[in-house]
Amino acid sequence: MEIIAHRGVSSLAPENTMAAFVKCLDLGVQWFEFDVQLLGDASLVVMHDDTADRTTNGTGQLQDMSFDEARRLDAGLWFGPEYRFERIPELTTVVDLLNTTALCANLEVKYTQNPQLRDSLVEAVSRIASGVKDQSKLLISSFDPTVLSRMQDFATAFLVEARTVRADFHGVVQRALDLGCVAIHPEEDSVGPAQVQAWHDAGLKVNVWTVNDKARAQEFYDMGVDGLITDRPQDFLSLDTN
Template sequence: MGETRQFFAHRGVSGEYPENTMAAFRAAAKVKAHGVELDVQLTKDGEVVVIHDETIDRTTNGIGYVKDFVWNQLKRFDAGSWFHPKFSRESIPLLEEVLQWVTTLNYPLLVNVELKNDIIDYPELEEKVLHLIDMFHLQSQCILSSFNKASLKKINELNDSIETAYLIEGIPVDILKVVENIPVKAIHCEASFAQSIIGKKVQERGYPIRVFTINTMSEYNKLIKSNVSAIITDYPEIFLENKIIE
């Protein structure tokens, strides 16, 4: 009997809502996405905020680095109008706000938290994220991912029960050695990796593969034989509406 492949909403339903906002996450839950993917960084005063870029320039009406603002400043910026004026009241959320909301849902939405610490070093980001997950008892619903191998290793040392995923681009030939040394429990990758011989070897070793960012049925159809465990997409409804069964 086939099981439904999981579909994660990339930064929420970011194809139709401003990314990494509560509006985008609520839209994901409305269409019953299996999970949401989001990005976290730290403010100047140590709050874990949900935003992709190291600066606020692209997705808010402000300018500057996330790390240079305290939370009381950051929360006042408009994080929705860049996408459409009707979202002008959207702001940068705290991870705490998102996780608290997840606990109110009537189904176990998975949360893929990407730690954006591969460019800027955020001291204690790992500890703070784990603390929030513990606070809301969401250990079984959270996946922590990063391009930063040292960060993933630190998470594993702090709490090896939390699922970790190594983010990669391209097709690194030494991937099996890398993931075994960190260690991690899954790999998040591009379609090219999932379709490669190395990708198949990784799956044979028992590492689930989640592929980003697949936004059309034609892209998805190329992956059908790749046996990936999840798709990360800006448009989860496209796939959920089709009731895809593997």
């Protein structure tokens, strides 16, 4: 079972920063998940929220910022003084990390209501992500089926909330297959042995988010899930996998 560090090792370092990704190397964790957002000047940066407020010392919509402005923000101080001066990474820096280490990544493309923004996001992600030399090290996920339908050159995963799985289980499976996804990424409280079996029968890998409890992680391992997306990979290195 793969352990996938959510936003990097986000319990030990500021989420979605190079420090959080490099922490994977310290722990011996091969995979990390991260999110990307587009700035006003079409630069693609690594950030979960669409504003700078929560995870930097700045404020405001990313869509109103240039890269030069975003790069001046401190993305680590909010987490702890030892991470002062951590910057918002560019996607190209993460691509460099994948090309120069054994690390692998799950890139999440956030949902947006704005079709023009979505077009620009898909174009920028496709262009930059194609720079990953070994594409087996990259998995692109999204809640947005339109985004996934335009990412056919990449391995993709369909992200689904628990309420969506519960409302239309078979529809979700069919949609993932129609989109050519290799994996489904369900929210943890929609996942049990029957669901895992059905997803596997459909040929989909199953990576569950966001699992932070070790006993729960053991249950998912015993169900045969393929991966766990977690803020706390350091707690899962001693799971009973015999």
